[in-house]
Amino acid sequence: MKIGEYGQAYFREILACPIKFGCTITKNNLIDAGVDNIGGWQAGKKIVQGLVGGLGEVTFDQMKIGEFTIATIDLFLDKPVQSTRESFLHNVNGIIGADDSDFGLTISENLQLQNVKNVFVASSTSIVASIYNGAKALPLLVNRVLAAGIDAERIMWGFGTAPVILSSDNTNKALDVQNFVLAKGVIASLWIKGTDDELIAIAKVANDCGEIRLHNILSGNTFIGGKVDEEAMLSLFN
Amino acid sequence: MNPLKGYSLNAAALEMIEKVIIPKQEALGIEIYQQKNGVHILDFGINTDPGWIAGKYFTELSLGGLGELKYTKLKIGEYYMPAVEIIVDYPVIAELSSHDAFWYLGYAGAKQSFSGPVRAKIQDAYAKKAPYEDLKAEKVLAFCQISHVPCEEWTSQLAADAGVAPENFYLVVARTGTLVGAIHIAARNVEQTIPTLVDKGFDLSTIVYASGITPVIASVEDETEAYGVVNDNLLYGQETNIYCRCADVDIIKHLDNLCLNQPGNKDVYGMPFKDIFASCDNEWCNVPRPWDAPSKVNFFNLSTGRTFTAGKHHEGVLVQGFLGKKGGRVK
Numbered sequence: 001m002k003i004g005e006y007g008q009a010y011f012r013e014i015l016a017c018p019i020k021f022g023c024t025i026t027k028n029n030l031i032d033a034g035v036d037n038i039g040g041w042q043a044g045k046k047i048v049q050g051l052v053g054g055l056g057e058v059t060f061d062q063m064k065i066g067e068f069t070i071a072t073i074d075l076f077l078d079k080p081v082q083s084t085r086e087s088f089l090h091n092v093n094g095i096i097g098a099d100d101s102d103f104g105l106t107i108s109e110n111l112q113l114q115n116v117k118n119v120f121v122a123s124s125t126s127i128v129a130s131i132y133n134g135a136k137a138l139p140l141l142v143n144r145v146l147a148a149g150i151d152a153e154r155i156m157w158g159f160g161t162a163p164v165i166l167s168s169d170n171t172n173k174a175l176d177v178q179n180f181v182l183a184k185g186v187i188a189s190l191w192i193k194g195t196d197d198e199l200i201a202i203a204k205v206a207n208d209c210g211e212i213r214l215h216n217i218l219s220g221n222t223f224i225g226g227k228v229d230e231e232a233m234l235s236l237f238n
Numbered sequence: 239m240n241p242l243k244g245y246s247l248n249a250a251a252l253e254m255i256e257k258v259i260i261p262k263q264e265a266l267g268i269e270i271y272q273q274k275n276g277v278h279i280l281d282f283g284i285n286t287d288p289g290w291i292a293g294k295y296f297t298e299l300s301l302g303g304l305g306e307l308k309y310t311k312l313k314i315g316e317y318y319m320p321a322v323e324i325i326v327d328y329p330v331i332a333e334l335s336s337h338d339a340f341w342y343l344g345y346a347g348a349k350q351s352f353s354g355p356v357r358a359k360i361q362d363a364y365a366k367k368a369p370y371e372d373l374k375a376e377k378v379l380a381f382c383q384i385s386h387v388p389c390e391e392w393t394s395q396l397a398a399d400a401g402v403a404p405e406n407f408y409l410v411v412a413r414t415g416t417l418v419g420a421i422h423i424a425a426r427n428v429e430q431t432i433p434t435l436v437d438k439g440f441d442l443s444t445i446v447y448a449s450g451i452t453p454v455i456a457s458v459e460d461e462t463e464a465y466g467v468v469n470d471n472l473l474y475g476q477e478t479n480i481y482c483r484c485a486d487v488d489i490i491k492h493l494d495n496l497c498l499n500q501p502g503n504k505d506v507y508g509m510p511f512k513d514i515f516a517s518c519d520n521e522w523c524n525v526p527r528p529w530d531a532p533s534k535v536n537f538f539n540l541s542t543g544r545t546f547t548a549g550k551h552h553e554g555v556l557v558q559g560f561l562g563k564k565g566g567r568v569k
Binding site: 157 | 265266288291294309310311456563568
């Protein structure tokens, strides 16, 4: 299945009306989605949809963190291994995306990239980068589960939710916050055909990636590792 | 009076199959083929493993184009869980004439229920309660939640009962123990509530719009276990909103006996559906109607501006289904 081809329609929606998405096409054929222009929620969502190749639903929702109700980026993935490996975390020379796609994303603080076209560029402090970062929670769990020795064909579906937190115009602080969110504030779930013991072993060592849930389709049991640390997340709003 | 005169639920759903489902079948992970007798099979989860997007389309096809499914999440106990949100226009027609599974057909000693726009043509007992029929539909679409693809002898019988040639009969099938199975049953929130209102004698002509939300707490491959857990979603976790125009008293008189927690159900309320179903020999037609009741229903009376609520969620059963017998937090 050509995942890049499936995803291109979402990127093209941005190109059809860049101004609506806070994007600009630059002279060197990049798409500024959050460097000099501001990008936006819809740009972030379309880029995430494009990167998962349309193999799932991408929505915005909310999550309560203490007294705050914060917007979240939620992924409901059908073929999580394929979209993770071939597109969402597939990075060639800093450009994220599928090999068979005309489009890609790079997180960069400037628009100096040369000799490429149709690459969306968003700075670390942009909303597009925050949305992409939160959406990474589920693909990162896919990689963790694959690394633990679960075969790709046994990983069936996924669900992930992450708060979208825009913290600062300072690049270093923004990167710190994004990493903190991935470590403390996200929930990622996978439906797996496995044994309870192998899923327990994965959940047991998951103490740096928010809350992970491994649903064993064969036994009907769900094993949960880590936890959303609401108190720690609240510290971001001080 | 039929407010949808000139609109064919079957034609609308079949147009969606042609324009959306067939072009996307590879990405959806479904299979579409014809049996030797000509019946079209859309395999949404028997010999296939499709997921979220297929589950959405399965439901929207069942509603004959009159509704939409959106994914969201709900907090149940301490856990945020995926959930399906349904919005339905012409809810009495969309549900009673199509989405409800009240067309029963016996085969090989068992009774199987079918849903879908085909019911607007064959007019089973609940379809007759809606002010709508689709008698002239030349091609029809049915849905079946089953563990195997029905054989040709059976599908030929279905086509004959529906009054169409086999090549004009489309059957969408999925096992319960798949994600599509979990999603499409969770999506039966308004679908469950409207027939309950029929049973109570509620004036259906007063219902204007409806929406609903249900958690999708788990998916398990074993069909019996899956059947229990996905129905727990509905019985203990769904919430339906009914927007109507009537006297408040016509709502109030039903509130105490509408939902699963009604006084007459005190012996079953809180039991996992798997146990309830087993007590009915695992046959839907043996389940007493008051046991197939929604968890929570809200009425928004547009005539008076007042809101009424019946029922409640049972987080204990939902969390138990989510974690399974041996699951939980791992330390």
